[in-house]
Amino acid sequence: xxxxxxxxYSFIKEHKxxxxxxxxxxxxxxxxxxxxxxxxxxxNDDLSYVNSGITFAKTGMITMHDTVPSAQIMPGMTxxxxxxxxIFGEGKLFWLVxxxxxxxxxxxxxxxxxxxxxxxxxxxxxxxxxVFYFRPDYVWMDNVIxxxxxxxxxxxxxxxxxxxxxxxxxxxxxxxxxxxxxxxLMLKANIAPYPLFVLVYLLIVKYDKKLLIxxxxxxxxxxxxxxxxxxxxxxxxxxxxxPLTYGSGNPTLLGTYQGxxxxxxxxxxxxxxxxxxxxxxxxxxxxxxxxxxxxxxxxVSLGKDAIKARYRQKxxxxxxxxxxxYSYFVRKPQDMLNSIFYWKMTFNIKGELLKEFPIWENLxxxxxxxxxxxxxxxxxxxxxxxxxxxxxxYIYAMTYSYSRYNAxxxxxxxxxxxxxxxxxxxxxxxxxxxxxxxETTQLAEKNAExxxxxxx
Numbered sequence: 401x402x403x404x405x406x407x408x409y410s411f412i413k414e415h416k417x418x419x420x421x422x423x424x425x426x427x428x429x430x431x432x433x434x435x436x437x438x439x440x441x442x443x444n445d446d447l448s449y450v451n452s453g454i455t456f457a458k459t460g461m462i463t464m465h466d467t468v469p470s471a472q473i474m475p476g477m478t479x480x481x482x483x484x485x486x487i488f489g490e491g492k493l494f495w496l497v498x499x500x501x502x503x504x505x506x507x508x509x510x511x512x513x514x515x516x517x518x519x520x521x522x523x524x525x526x527x528x529x530x531v532f533y534f535r536p537d538y539v540w541m542d543n544v545i546x547x548x549x550x551x552x553x554x555x556x557x558x559x560x561x562x563x564x565x566x567x568x569x570x571x572x573x574x575x576x577x578x579x580x581x582x583x584x585l586m587l588k589a590n591i592a593p594y595p596l597f598v599l600v601y602l603l604i605v606k607y608d609k610k611l612l613i614x615x616x617x618x619x620x621x622x623x624x625x626x627x628x629x630x631x632x633x634x635x636x637x638x639x640x641x642x643p644l645t646y647g648s649g650n651p652t653l654l655g656t657y658q659g660x661x662x663x664x665x666x667x668x669x670x671x672x673x674x675x676x677x678x679x680x681x682x683x684x685x686x687x688x689x690x691x692x693x694x695x696x697x698x699x700v701s702l703g704k705d706a707i708k709a710r711y712r713q714k715x716x717x718x719x720x721x722x723x724x725x726y727s728y729f730v731r732k733p734q735d736m737l738n739s740i741f742y743w744k745m746t747f748n749i750k751g752e753l754l755k756e757f758p759i760w761e762n763l764x765x766x767x768x769x770x771x772x773x774x775x776x777x778x779x780x781x782x783x784x785x786x787x788x789x790x791x792x793x794y795i796y797a798m799t800y801s802y803s804r805y806n807a808x809x810x811x812x813x814x815x816x817x818x819x820x821x822x823x824x825x826x827x828x829x830x831x832x833x834x835x836x837x838x839e840t841t842q843l844a845e846k847n848a849e850x851x852x853x854x855x856x
Contacts, residue, residue, distance in 0.1 A: 417527045419515045421746040422507040425533055432539045432746055438496045444543045453481025454490055468695040469637045469721035472647040476586030477547055483615040495534035498545055505553045512556040513811050517818030519563050520778050536749045541807055547587045548808040552566045554584035556811040562598050566605045578622060589644040590795055594617060597791060601784045638699055646699060649706030651800035656712040658801050659727020665714050673711045678704040733793050733800035737762055766811060768820025771827045780821055785816040838842025
């Protein structure tokens with residue numbers, strides 16, 4: 401018992417700064433909760449997630465936006481909320497527990513941000529990186545029951561355990577990273593390619609290849625243990641192969657209305673290229689009255705959105721491919737990078753006051769990359785964090801550029817900034833030393849010259 405207490409005391413002493421900050425982050429969100437109300441919601445996707453969880457607790461069915469089986473979302477949110485509903489019911493206590501759990505997850509995101517940065521820099525750099533989570537837009541986001549808060553925790557843990565794998569090869573950090581990845585995948589299907597980022601990073605840092613092959617096989621096996629029964633479940637309900645979700649059609653369609661010079665609706669023949677195609681493709685889901693059967697309405701609707709999106713993209717590429725390339729590879733990612741997810745004023749702080757933050761943060765990230773290249777320090781870690789952030793920005797931008805999606809990735813940016821604080825400081829000190837050395841050399845040469853003149 402005494403040994404255990406000594407370990408706890410040593411842990412608290414070692415990480416006292418971040419632990420205090422985490423408590424303050426948690427309390428800040430509690431104060432905001434009482435400002436908004438315990439049962440505050442957007443009455444949008446968040447309420448649909450809550451209703452989905454309640455339905456799951458009662459029936460064991462995965463639903464979304466309806467009372468019929470759905471594969472529009474991954475099951476993580478539904479199962480988590482359903483578990484809470486099973487224990488705490490559906491009233492105020494249920495909402496309070498959900499909110500407090502979301503606040504705890506937000507605080508843990510700060511912990512893994514700090515730990516990731518501290519693997520490379522002094523601990524105070526990690527603490528400074530975690531300070532960004534005090535921003536009121538993140539406080540508001542954590543008061544809404546959406547996937548962003550738990551997913552951000554999973555992503556940050558993934559990055560931390562990836563770094564740990566590189567520093568301490570073996571199975572402990574691999575399994576922890578795999579668990580974090582699986583949790584993230586259960587929340588957002590978009591994170592599916594993440595192991596590719598890990599694979600490239602570990603190969604670059606010269607991770608043991610035999611061990612890496614074994615761990616890749618293990619990860620594939622674990623993921624298949626979910627994908628196979630999930631795909632069978634989806635095929636049973638929708639008579640279609642759906643390994644993850646069928647929910648990408650709508651955001652992809654919305655994304656064709658972003659950027660510059662996208663196709664105008666009045667120029668397109670939707671009846672021939674969308675309605676007729678959808679009726680033929682989804683004929684088995686229509687009833688005798690010519691209407692889609694109730695249990696398939698959402699599935700067919702989103703499928704039709706996907707058909708419409710592909711038609712618009714094809715037309716756009718044929719008529720003005722330059723504006724399409726610019727929109728998808730420059731404009732939409734840029735809009736996401738500079739966005740804030742903030743729909744309700746928190747602590748009387750207006751959104752206009754926060755809009756400059758992403759711009760300055762992104763500029764500092766660029767400075768971090770340059771400092772890493774100049775100093776030749778932490779380059780792989782810096783490039784990895786930047787690749788995870790920008791790579792996922794582009795994955796989202798290929799569908800729909802949305803501030804909410806950017807908010808689910810910001811920990812990668814803050815890890816980059818935390819490492820960058822140390823690098824930029826080192827670069828600055830190196831510049832000061834170079835200036836001092838130059839001035840000393842100049843003074844010595846001047847003194848030597850004057851001495852020679854006196855001798856003459």
